[in-house]
Every structure is written in C-alpha cells, then in structure tokens.
Amino acid sequence: MPSFARVGEPERPGALSRRGALGAALALGLLGGAASAADDPLPVTEIAPGIFVFQGAHEEATAANLGGIANLGFIIGGAAVAVIDTGGSAAEGRRLLAAVRRQTALPVRWAIDTHFHPDHALGNAAFAGPDTTIVGHANLPRGLDARAGTYLDGLNQALGNAAAGTTIVEPMLLVRDRLSLDLGGRALELKAWPPAHTDADLTVLDSATGTFFAGDLVFLQRVPAIDGSLRGWLDAIAGLRREAGIARVVPGHGPPSAPWPGALDDEERYLRLILDETRAALAAGRSLDQAVATVARSERGRWLLFDDYNDRNVATAYTELEWE
Ligand SMILES: [Zn+2]
Numbered sequence: 001m002p003s004f005a006r007v008g009e010p011e012r013p014g015a016l017s018r019r020g021a022l023g024a025a026l027a028l029g030l031l032g033g034a035a036s037a038a039d040d041p042l043p044v045t046e047i048a049p050g051i052f053v054f055q056g057a058h059e060e061a062t063a064a065n066l067g068g069i070a071n072l073g074f075i076i077g078g079a080a081v082a083v084i085d086t087g088g089s090a091a092e093g094r095r096l097l098a099a100v101r102r103q104t105a106l107p108v109r110w111a112i113d114t115h116f117h118p119d120h121a122l123g124n125a126a127f128a129g130p131d132t133t134i135v136g137h138a139n140l141p142r143g144l145d146a147r148a149g150t151y152l153d154g155l156n157q158a159l160g161n162a163a164a165g166t167t168i169v170e171p172m173l174l175v176r177d178r179l180s181l182d183l184g185g186r187a188l189e190l191k192a193w194p195p196a197h198t199d200a201d202l203t204v205l206d207s208a209t210g211t212f213f214a215g216d217l218v219f220l221q222r223v224p225a226i227d228g229s230l231r232g233w234l235d236a237i238a239g240l241r242r243e244a245g246i247a248r249v250v251p252g253h254g255p256p257s258a259p260w261p262g263a264l265d266d267e268e269r270y271l272r273l274i275l276d277e278t279r280a281a282l283a284a285g286r287s288l289d290q291a292v293a294t295v296a297r298s299e300r301g302r303w304l305l306f307d308d309y310n311d312r313n314v315a316t317a318y319t320e321l322e323w324e
Contacts, residue, residue: 041099042072042092045256047248048209050076050186052103053256054096058222058304061119061158066092070119070252073213074100075206077183080109084204084213084250086123086134089155090165093123107131110181112190113171114215114252115198116143117227118151124169135179136171137192137200144168175202191243193217195228196236197252210247212260214240219267220254223303223310230275230317237268270299278317291318 044052053073061067067088074083074096081100087093100108111127113136114120121144124134144151148168155163173179179190186208193201197216204213216225217236226233246260254263274296281291295314300306 039094039098041102042068042095044073044099047250047257048206048211051206051209051211052076052099053250054099055256056119056253058253060305060308061088061155063159063162066095066162067119067122067155067159068092068095070117070216071250071254071256072096072120072123073250073256074103074108075183075186075188075211076104076106077186079106079184081106082110082112082181082183082188082204083108083127084112085114085120085215085252086111086127088119088122089159089163090123090125090167091159091162093126096123097126109133109183110135110173112136112202112204112213113140114202114204114213115200116140116147117198117216118147118155120215120252122151122155122166122168124171125165125167128169133173134169134171135173135175135181135190135202137202138174138176139200140174140202141170143198143200144170193236193239194232196233197224197226198228201228201236205243205245207245210245211250211257212243212246212248213250214252216252218249218251218254218258218263220251220258220263221304222253223299223306223308224267224270224313225309226271226274226313226316230271230313230320234268234271234275237264237271240264266302270296270303273299274313274317275321278314278321282318282321288315288318291315 042054044054046052053071056068056070057065059069061069072085072087074081087096111132111134155166175190175192181188189205191203201217241261248257249260249263277295292311292314
C-alpha cells in the first residue's frame, strides 16, 4: 500500500476533493481493470442510529467484488468513528473509507478486525495511518502471520490487478478478554472469545443501541466454516445467548441486521448436527472419507455455498473429535 495517510484528512474542508483526485490517480496507476470501482463508496445501510453496514455478497472473492464477501460496518460517535472489519482487499477498504466519508468527517480512530480471515482483515491497509489504531484479538497476529502468504497469493489469483496495494497489516491494540472503547459519548464493548469460528474471534457491542457485531461467530444463509473448534463454537453460541444487552446482530455473513437471539438457531442446528453425526461415524468406525460423504448432508438445501465448505467442516470436526 502506498503510504497515503488518508484517515483524518477530511477534517479539513477541501480534503474530499483532494481525496477524489488521489483516488483517481491510484486507480489509474495501480488498479487496472478494477479502476472504475476503486473509490466508489460501498453501499451501506443505516441499521441503527449512527451504525452503517455493507452486506457482503454470497460469493467467493473475485475482481468484480474486490473480495467484498463479508459484512463490514462502521459506528459514528460524538468524536470518532470505529470501523468493524476492513474488507477483503485494500481496494474494498478504500471503498469502505469512502462510505465513512460520505457520512462524517470525524476521524476513524479504530479499525477493529473481528478475526483474521481474508474477507474481513485484508482491507486493513486502507486504514493504516497515524490516526487509526487497528484492533484485534490477542491471537490475531499469530494467525495472520501464519496465513499471510496463502491469503495474499489467493487474493492475487482471485482479483488480479485489483489486489494491488493489499498487504498484511497487523493490529496494534490486542484484546485478551474485554475492552471498552469510547467514540465520544458512545461506548463500544469488545470481547475476545476462546477458539470457536477461529482462535481469534472478537465481538463488538454498541451499548447505546444494543447492536452486536458478531463477526463470523454468526453466519446466516451462507454455510458456516469451521476454522477453530467445533465444540468451542457451540460453547460460544451458548455464551452468546447469555450476553446481556443485545437487541440485534450484524452477522459476518447474511442480512446486515438480524433478530436476536433467533439468528443463532440455524447455525447452532447445523453445527450440532455435524457434532452428533461425526461422533456417530467415529463410534461406528467409519473412515474420514466415509464421514465426509455422509455427515450433515440433510442440511444441503438450507445453506448457500454448502458444497464449498461442508466437506472441510466435517474433516475438521472428524480430526477434532477423533481423540475425545
Ligand atoms: Zn471467517
């Protein structure tokens, strides 16, 4: 990512037009085929006062969607803005920043990664700068480091020129348990979870409105992907049901605002079925291949992208449950 300190500039009037010129130059210089979409603001919906969400497409990352397959959001307080998940590429991150700038000139003080998956955290480069602190789970740097090469190779393959400028940017502020951030008369409560969807899941609650950003601890419509612990995720779902003060949830994938706690039901049913049927397969002495071919198949019609992820989910579950 070229070192544009983009964040905070618009506090000065006139900065917006300079940003436009900069965006155009960047697009022409670096982004090739994706230039036309480079700095167009992402379309966002205001789901509660001062809370805006972009809904990711139920697709794999492509040059056309710029890796924009996860839900992203931002919350505007009295003095500052927090972005929650930065997107699937630097280009998508810049479009998210443009969406922020359409609503407010306040500085983006925090960019919070709900976990390290590329569709959520590869937009960090668009927010890197002196005015923004990137925030993540204490385990996030390790996970991002371990996968950096794979993620960037995969993105370059999927996006081509549109991946330009995307780099791995680590969070500077790490959360081990809970952390409160003040946006100016608006408190965000962050919570780091034990291994579940990944081993670096972080959630954000806007206390004022009860809006809960669950990251990929909550999937709707798109089939959940297990990259942490199946048993841990089911424990986390039980824990989520006990969390106080939640009125609505922004899932990592799916409708941008969903009723609580009903939004947990489909995912819990799917994960529990994987647990029960994988345990049964193990007890019956079935091989990994046999388990993959049979477990949770009854869920196939209920989820998008089921065929892309179910096999891997069952294999992960099989390995996890094999020695219990
Ligand atoms: Zn994820």
